[in-house]
Amino acid sequence: MSGRKLSAELFFYLGLMLVCAPFLKLHTAWLPAVFLVVWGLKWFGDFSGRNEGIGRLREKVVGFFRQRSTPLVLLLLAVAVVVPFGASTYLLDVLTSALLYAILASALNITVGFTGVLVLGFIGFYAIGAYTTGILTTKFALCGFWLALPASGVVALLFGLLLGIPTLRLKGDYLAIVTLGFGEIVKIFCNNLDALTGGPNGILGIKRPSLGFATLDSPQAFYWFCLAVLAMVVLIIARIADSRYGRAWIAVRENEMAAGALGIDVFKKHLLSFSLSAFFGGIAGALFAAKQGFISPDSFTFYESVLVLCMVVLGGIGNLAGSLVGAGLLIVLPEFLREFALYRMLIFGALMVAFMIFRPHGLVGSRTIALEAEDHADGAP
Amino acid sequence: MFLQHLLNGITIGGGYALIALGYTLVYGVLKLINFAHGEIYMIGAYLGFICVSLLPALPPFFQTHTLVFVCLIFLVAAGLCSIYGFYLEKICYRPLRGAPKLTPLISALGASIFFQNLVMITMGAKDKIFPQLITQQTMTFAGVSFTWLQLTMIGLSLVLMLGLYWFINRTRLGTAIRAVSTDPFMAQLLGVNVDTVISVTFMVGSFLAACAGVMIGLYYGTINFTIGYLGGMKAFTAAVLGGIGSVTGAMAGGLLLGIIEALGAGYFSTEYKDVYAFFILIAVLIFRPAGLLGRRLHERA
Numbered sequence: 001m002s003g004r005k006l007s008a009e010l011f012f013y014l015g016l017m018l019v020c021a022p023f024l025k026l027h028t029a030w031l032p033a034v035f036l037v038v039w040g041l042k043w044f045g046d047f048s049g050r051n052e053g054i055g056r057l058r059e060k061v062v063g064f065f066r067q068r069s070t071p072l073v074l075l076l077l078a079v080a081v082v083v084p085f086g087a088s089t090y091l092l093d094v095l096t097s098a099l100l101y102a103i104l105a106s107a108l109n110i111t112v113g114f115t116g117v118l119v120l121g122f123i124g125f126y127a128i129g130a131y132t133t134g135i136l137t138t139k140f141a142l143c144g145f146w147l148a149l150p151a152s153g154v155v156a157l158l159f160g161l162l163l164g165i166p167t168l169r170l171k172g173d174y175l176a177i178v179t180l181g182f183g184e185i186v187k188i189f190c191n192n193l194d195a196l197t198g199g200p201n202g203i204l205g206i207k208r209p210s211l212g213f214a215t216l217d218s219p220q221a222f223y224w225f226c227l228a229v230l231a232m233v234v235l236i237i238a239r240i241a242d243s244r245y246g247r248a249w250i251a252v253r254e255n256e257m258a259a260g261a262l263g264i265d266v267f268k269k270h271l272l273s274f275s276l277s278a279f280f281g282g283i284a285g286a287l288f289a290a291k292q293g294f295i296s297p298d299s300f301t302f303y304e305s306v307l308v309l310c311m312v313v314l315g316g317i318g319n320l321a322g323s324l325v326g327a328g329l330l331i332v333l334p335e336f337l338r339e340f341a342l343y344r345m346l347i348f349g350a351l352m353v354a355f356m357i358f359r360p361h362g363l364v365g366s367r368t369i370a371l372e373a374e375d376h377a378d379g380a381p
Numbered sequence: 382m383f384l385q386h387l388l389n390g391i392t393i394g395g396g397y398a399l400i401a402l403g404y405t406l407v408y409g410v411l412k413l414i415n416f417a418h419g420e421i422y423m424i425g426a427y428l429g430f431i432c433v434s435l436l437p438a439l440p441p442f443f444q445t446h447t448l449v450f451v452c453l454i455f456l457v458a459a460g461l462c463s464i465y466g467f468y469l470e471k472i473c474y475r476p477l478r479g480a481p482k483l484t485p486l487i488s489a490l491g492a493s494i495f496f497q498n499l500v501m502i503t504m505g506a507k508d509k510i511f512p513q514l515i516t517q518q519t520m521t522f523a524g525v526s527f528t529w530l531q532l533t534m535i536g537l538s539l540v541l542m543l544g545l546y547w548f549i550n551r552t553r554l555g556t557a558i559r560a561v562s563t564d565p566f567m568a569q570l571l572g573v574n575v576d577t578v579i580s581v582t583f584m585v586g587s588f589l590a591a592c593a594g595v596m597i598g599l600y601y602g603t604i605n606f607t608i609g610y611l612g613g614m615k616a617f618t619a620a621v622l623g624g625i626g627s628v629t630g631a632m633a634g635g636l637l638l639g640i641i642e643a644l645g646a647g648y649f650s651t652e653y654k655d656v657y658a659f660f661i662l663i664a665v666l667i668f669r670p671a672g673l674l675g676r677r678l679h680e681r682a
Contacts, residue, residue, distance in 0.1 A: 118486050166667045173414040174666055176486060177617055181659035184614075192652050302610065306494055313487055346498035352491025356484050357476045 080227055084220040092219040094335050096291060099226040100284050102327035103233050105311040106320055107280035112309070113318030114241060115273045116253035117168075118176040120305055121183020125156040125278040127190060127300035129285020132156070134203035134295050135196060145209035149286045156282025160275040168270045183305055190297040202296025206289050226287055233280050238320055240276075249273055253318070303345070310348050316361050384525045386647040387640060392531045392600065394639020395538030399593035400616030401623070401631040402545060403586025409562030409626045410582045413482075416489035417469055418590060419613015420496035423606065424465055425591025426598040427500055428458035433512050447514055455537075459591040466587025467580055475576075493609070500606040508603045515599065534596050541592055542632050545585070549628055558582055562626065611655060615642075618662040624672025633674060 065072060084092055104126060111117045129152035136148040143151070167178045190197045197203065208217050209225075240246050251259040252269050260266050289295050311330050315322025334344050400422050407415040432454040436443065443450040473492045477485045515530045549555040560568040561578045569575050597612070598604045615638060623634025638658060646654045665672065 112483070116481070116483055118483055120490070167663065170666055170670070171482075173482070173486060174621075174670075176416075177414070177614070178663055178666060180614065181662055185656055185659050188653065188656050306490070309487070309490070317483070342502060343498075345494055346502060349491045349493070349495030349498060353473050353488045353495065356480075356488040356491065360480070360484055 077231065081224070084223050089219050092223050094332060096219070096223045096226055098328055098331035099223070099230050100288055100291065101308065101311060101331050102324050103226075103230050103284040103287070104281060104308045105315070105323035105327045106230075106234055106237055107277040107284065108308050109312050109318065109320060109323045110237060110241075110249075110273045110277040110280075112312050113320075113323075114246060114249040114253060115270055117270060117274065118173075118179075119274075119277070120176050120180035120309070121186070121302075122179070122277070122281060122308055123300045123302070123305040124179075124183040124186035125160065125281030126285040126288065126304070127183075127186050127297075128156045128159050129153065129282030130289040130295045130299070131190060131197055131203070131285075132282065133286040133289040134206050137207065138203055138205055139196070139198075145207065145286075145290060149209075149283065152286035152289075153279045153282040156285065157275045157279040160278025161271070164271050164274040164278075168274060169267060180302075180305075183300075183302060187297050187300055190300070197297075200297060202294060202298075203289075204294050206293050206295070208290050208293070222291060226291075229283065229287060233283070234320060234324070237280075241320070245269070245272065250318070306345075306348070310352060313352055313355060319361075382647065383644075384523070386643045388525055388527055388531065389647075390640035390643030391636060392534050392639070393597070393643065394619075394636040395535055395542075396593040396597045396600070396635075397612075397616050397619045397638050398632045398635025399538055399541060399589040399596075400612060401619035401635045402542070402628065403590045404617055404620040405623075405625055405628060405631040406558070406582050406586050408620070410558060410565070410579050411474070413474070413485055414489075414617070414625075415469075415474075415583075415586070416486065416613075417473065417493040417496060418586065419609035419611075419616070420493045421462055421466055421469070421587045421609075422590040422594045422612050422616070423604075423609030424496060424500065425458050425462045425587075425594030426604045426608065427504060427509075427594075427606075428461050428591065429454050429595030429598055430509050430511055430604060432457050433514065436512075451514055451533075455592055455595055458595050459588045462591030462594075463584035463588045466583040466590075469587075470580060470583040475579075493613075497606055497609065504606065506606065508605045511598045511602050511604060513599075513602070530599060534600060537592070537596065541589060545589065546628065548585070554578070554581055615655075615658045618658045618665075621662060621672055622665050624674045627672065627674050630672050630674035634672065637673075 083095065087095065104122070108119060108122050111119050132152040132155045133145070133148040136143055136151060137145060163179070163182050167175060170178065191200055193199070208222060241249070248259070248264045248269050251262070251264060252266050256266050259269075288299075292299075307330060311326030312323055313326070314329065315324070315326030330348075334341065400418065403418050403421070404415060407413065407418070436450065439450075443453070469492060473488045474485055477488055515528075515533055519526045519528055521527075547555075549558060557568070557573045557578045558581070560571070560573055561575055561582075565575055568578075593612075593616075594604075597608075616635065619634040619638040620631045621634070622638060623630025623632070625631075638661065641661065642654060642657055645657045
């Protein structure tokens, strides 16, 4: 135990030094503030670790929100619906991409969170969705957006099956690397299959969808549309997670062998979760293509995969609300902290390590699966 | 032409093999894939670059005796890099020992992003040109043209691999490493300090990766803060190809991957050069997950 304590301490000071070192060059004035904040957090952490009262308070706060989750969700939704009336076009653009990332993060949470399979090249499915929409609506002009949207999801799902069937029998680390490779392969193919994808130049002139009576041309309308899709995706995932399938996923995550012994087909459950998250990833890609009107391989780098994973991790692995919070934080916050744009990824990386060591269940996440079972024993929904 | 591609493949394959050894050693003792290993290789290349740029400030002895200087660069870069490896393990892996498998993976990914961005911020995002220390003059023998640099690289990787082989099989620490990879619990009962062994393993792996970094930096002439990603990926493929956990497997896998890549780039298409490794990886994992030389299935696939 003392070894663990010591290394945690060491981690803390070394990390602090490393994170602050680049600041010395540019933001000398900010340095004391950073130290103060970090020391404050550390003090609070130590304090709450020693003091049970804080822990109980936290449980109470979380419990309060849990019990009133329906009105809370409705309130948040209402705010989200009203926001465009007062927002500038720029803010709306940021918020719309936050919505897209929220879809991605929720989708990735199915595999990473519910079944415990680390997928590193998730952005590959996003790219497949975006390119499917792009190719279907412009290159071949086969169909409008409304057909392309589900088609993107289905194509992504097919690729998910294609990748999943041979590889999902592998264990965690291997699978992570294979999916990493998949993301890279998708990008390399997008870059080189000039006839189909336009190569490095990408695809231009993807139109925003129209609803018959109104096109979704205005940023507001498109924002609402994305919000609706997000709400639907989250609802579907939440319902599945609460169903027999969701329970089976969590059982598989907690202990594959035990789950198998109880008659759960582990491979099938993995495949289902994998292809489902690919499907939603594809849908998000289609929305992205319609939002930008232009796609190129540069939009689908490893960086994006990591960003989405960060959202899932920071929000809490296996927690849908956490994914949404994570997406909101990681997209909106950097816009207000433009000065630190350079350090963004550096801080994300350090945060991922720190979260894994100090709070592996993220900001919102529940502590253990046992806790979840207790909630249900209490009669909570 | 075939011999030419073969030679190029062996040159670069030696580098892959050195990085792959780091993956395989760490996998042996911790049963965990060190995702941040690619970044250690990248940092090694940068440390080498920093050493080379210090050359004009050094006494004239080094400017005339290039060979001594090159040896010194390798030693300094690799030595510093093993400190990075030591702290990487201490900070990102040790507190998570015994945690669910997903946790150290994400922590390693975080560390790798952190290292990448640290180098980008401190060294700049642009490619760095590696000064040519070893003459690039081409020689031709039996229709195969090669440079001194290539010969040096092949020689150095051979020496390092033989050195590692000796270290693993003939020294006390090497025996301890083998003991821990076979059965950590039993090794601990018999008085092996597992924590020390794991630290040493990380340091040795980082040492080799840094040598590979300097070597590949010299060979390609440019380095960038993103090379760790692809380099690490390919080396991992090499480790899996040879059978992860097996030292000779990693060496063979690295050389084989280098050769396959050189032949693929030579005879098919250079655009897809980086894809071959991924396809090989997927194919090996599906059809022969224990790798070519892996004796037992460490992970049932």
